[in-house]
Amino acid sequence: MEKTCYLLVSLISCLILFFLASSRFLPTKPELPGCSLYAPWCTSTASSKNPIFSKARSAGLHHKSTDHSTDTPKHPLDPLTVQEINSVRTILSSYDPFSSTLPSIHTLGLDEPDKLQVQIWRKGDPLPPRKAAVLALLNAHSHVLTVDLESSRVTSHAINPTSGYPMLTTDDIMSAAKVPFSNAEFNKSLTARGLSWSNSLCITPSAGWFGPDEEGRRVIRVQCYATQGTSNFFMRPIEGLTMTVDLDKLEVVKFSDKGIGIPVPKSSGTDYRYSAQEKPPQMEPLNPISIEQPKGPSFRIEDGHTVKWANWEFHLKADQRAGLVISRAMVRDSETGELRNVMYKGFASELFVPYMDLDDSWYFKSYMDAGEFGLGPAAFSLVPLNDCPRYSYYMDGVFAASDGNPFVQPNMICLFEKYAGDIGWRHSEDPLFGSEQIREARPKVTLVARIAATVGNYDYIFDWEFQTDGLIRIKVGLSGMLMVKGSPHQNVNQVPNQEDMSGPLISENVIGVVHDHFITFHLDMDIDGSNNSFVNVNLVKQENSPGINSSPRKSYLKAKRKIAKTEKDAQIKLKLYDPSEFHMINPSRKSRLGNPSGYKLVPGGTAASLLDHDDPPQLRSAFTNNQIWVTPYSKDEQWAGGLLVYQSRGDDTLAVWSERDRPIENKDIVLWYTLGFHHIPCQEDFPVMPTVSSSFELKPVNFFEANPILGAAPAFENDLPVCRPSASS
Ligand SMILES: [Cu+2]
The missing domain is CATH 3.10.450.40 (Nuclear Transport Factor 2; Chain: A,)
Structure with missing residues (x-):
């Protein structure tokens, strides 16, 4: 018995030793038969031949600065150009109230034309009048101005319209x-x-x-x-x-x-x-990885900002406050080819990051990063190969400095097709079960527009991801540094009462203070046109009793639809045990079966703010009192925390607007959704946090007549040889 045991142990040991030894001799680069390491379009020499890189833009291997001095706007929503920003500065300098002192410019961007003007505009039409929206500060007074670039005049000017000041410069x-x-x-x-x-x-x-x-x-x-x-x-x-x-x-x-x-x-x-790391990670190194696009990318960018990819078309631009704005998102109908409206405008409207510590040095920490600091200037150049894949297209931002002069924020947005090995749809049948053999699968390829904003210690990664099945996924990733608190303690054993600490000890003398992150998105959905309704499709448990139905089941669920009539009907707190789907529908556009065309909001990252509503930080960020709101469209209601957020008192928030309880049925309406994270730090967050992500989706619901990617072609080996690493059988 003992001898058998000994032999067995020896055999297992030998096998382990063999595998350990053989793994050390694995080739560092697996053989990739038929797969080129560097697709020809992806080199800088080939980039000029590709239509999307026609402006001497590299494919991401190297950043090249682009000269924006002669840019001209081509689309009504194009951001202000260098020349236009210079003109605004000149107009303001000769404006009477500022003739002696030019105020400091805190935000300066396009005052977007009225929605209708944008909707009826077609390529080749003259642009609607170009205007600038300016938030300026002079002698501690906030100035809200509109500058008409055609007439070279200031056409509106309000001083301190609400509490608060413009974002910091x-x-x-x-x-x-x-x-x-x-x-x-x-x-x-x-x-x-x-x-x-x-x-x-x-x-x-x-x-x-x-x-x-x-x-x-x-x-x-x-x-x-x-x-x-x-x-x-x-x-x-x-x-x-x-x-x-x-x-x-x-x-x-x-x-x-x-x-x-x-x-x-x-x-x-x-x-x-990387250069400062002294200890190698205890893992085998990963070989370089990338996806192959031997025929180049499938998207193109027209006139600098209009993105066309697969069945999608949208306008993409940088924004000083929101970082990145998607406008006029339209998807092609899978049956008719009609380009159909989905979303007029979507962007991160405000953030709220309250820390849970009452000490003198901590109680005030309740950041509203978009309105206080601005995500645009915080979105530094993305790092090729690491922030974005090597085949990415990069877009610059053009903003105004506090003296009104333009500056370029280079390579702050990247755009790329993503293939993460996921499946778009699939099914298989097997003769074993009486059917013919079927193996049908489609790869899921998506298009991503990304920025990464470093707001002080924290990094926020924003992804807008478009799928060919009509879905839009909005993902927020958190990385960077924790805001930490010094502590006299080096070990939890030294802490008399750990509950007195405002967060866990994450390194010697370092506390990671508990905090929340809320990111509120403005989603101006225009499903097949502006007039939409918001429907709460509530799943309600029904009881079955023997007298009603002979089924042995005792309970089941029923989906009950309720159309929101006014804003208060759409102030929604998510509930796990009282679930709903949330549909934005166009009641006047029906499918062939009579269902209204719609998109549903699929929530994710559902942490809610638990602070008292009259706690000053929560009062200012009352837009996080609910996860979902729906408001009638108003050009003045873009920023959930108000136009002037710095030191604001909460008198101009989404919560204040929504309390008016305006009608929202079959109107031009805006959906607001807040992605939330509770963050109890841990040792792994030190010294830099591995990215934590959460996302929500906008998903078609009875928008298409059937699965819109039924006819999508599978990938064939002729186009893309299957790679077989030498380690696989
Ligand atoms: Cu955090």
Whole structure:
């Protein structure tokens, strides 16, 4: 018995040793018979031959800067050009109220033409009059202006129309971050911690709004970090040291240091750069990977912004506040070929990121990143091969700086076809079960438009993904650095009561404070035209009793449709045990079977804000009180947190608009959806977070007469040889 056992163990050991040994001799590059490593269209020399790269744009292997100085708008929704931004600046300089001092320009972008003008416009028609929408600041007053570029006149001008100020400019942030260094108390606090100005750096969390104390002037918080020994200063907070700075006078108005005695966390292990890694990961290296497109991409971009791919057509542009805007999304009918309207405009309208810590240095952290900082300028150049596949097309943003001069945010959007090995549809039959043998499958290839916005410590990755079956998936990925809190503790054993901590210990002396992320999307759905209705298709449990039906079942579900008449009918909190589908329909466009044409919202990432409605951060971000809202279309209601968000008091939010309870049945309506994340940090989030994603979908429902990709061709080996890595049988 013992001998048998010994032999068995020896045999298993030998087998393990054999596999371990043989795995070490696997070729580093598997053989790829018939598969070229680099498709010819994907090289920079071939790029000029491809129609989408006609403007000397590389395919993503190398970024090339594009000269935008002579750009001209070709579509009514095209963003303002360099020349137009220069014209706006000239017009404002000679505008009487600003003749002595040009205000600082906080946002400057296209004032989009009325919807009807855009809808009836056809390629070749003259463009509707070009106008600019400007948010400016002068002597701590907010100015909301419309500038007509044809007449060279300011055509509307409001001063402080609501509470709040325009988003911060880069100058605001950079100037405020320097203020503490000339403050004696601050320097004393640094010295007390053995630090100096040369090895510290300050950032500028937004101030929030917490009552009348700080009203009437623009203020910002300034907090600092130790930089020595790492590029990742975010993991080395100088805890408890917070200054409130007057943004216009650039002086410290409040100083607080309650962190003496809390050590600055160590620098070792915080650097995330590849060049700084000392330990190799305990895994076998991955070989380079990419998909092949031997015939080039299937999408094209016309006139700089109109994307055409498979059955989709839409307008894509960069935006200073929203980062990326999709407009005029239309899909071709699979039966008739008609190009049908799906969505007039979709974009991330506002974010809300409240932290759950009441300390002096933390209570105000309740960021509204789109309206306070802007996602456009935060969307730095994407990294080819890593942020976007090598066959991506890159698009620049053109924005205005605080002095009104244009600047280019290069390569901030990438567009690429994605094949993740997923299946579009499939079915098989087998003679074993009496049928002929059938194996039918279609690969799922999608088109993705992406930006990645680095808003301070956090990185938000926004994907708009289009499928040939008519579905649009909107995905948000979170990465970057946590906003962490210094702690005297190095181990949880030292913590008297862990419940007193505002988050878990994620490294020595580092707490990852619990927080939420909410991203609210403006989705102006126009299913087959502007007039749509919102239908709550509620699944209701029905009881069966013997007298009603002879079935042995006791319960079943029924789908009950309820059309929302007014806005309050469409203020929806998601409920797992009272589920619904949410349809946007066109009641006057019916399928051949009589069903209204529609799209449904398929929620995902359903964390909800649990804060009190009268908690100041929640009051300002009341657009997160519900996950779904529907409002009648209004050109003035684009930004869920209000037009002027910085230090706003919550008087111009989606929640305020929706309380008017306006009629929404068979009207031009806008759907709003909030993607939510609760984030309880963990050690794996240190020192940089692996991306966490969540998405929601807009999915056709009785929009097409049948499966719209029934006729889609499968992939054939003639076009794309099957690759057989040498390790597979
Ligand atoms: Cu987070």
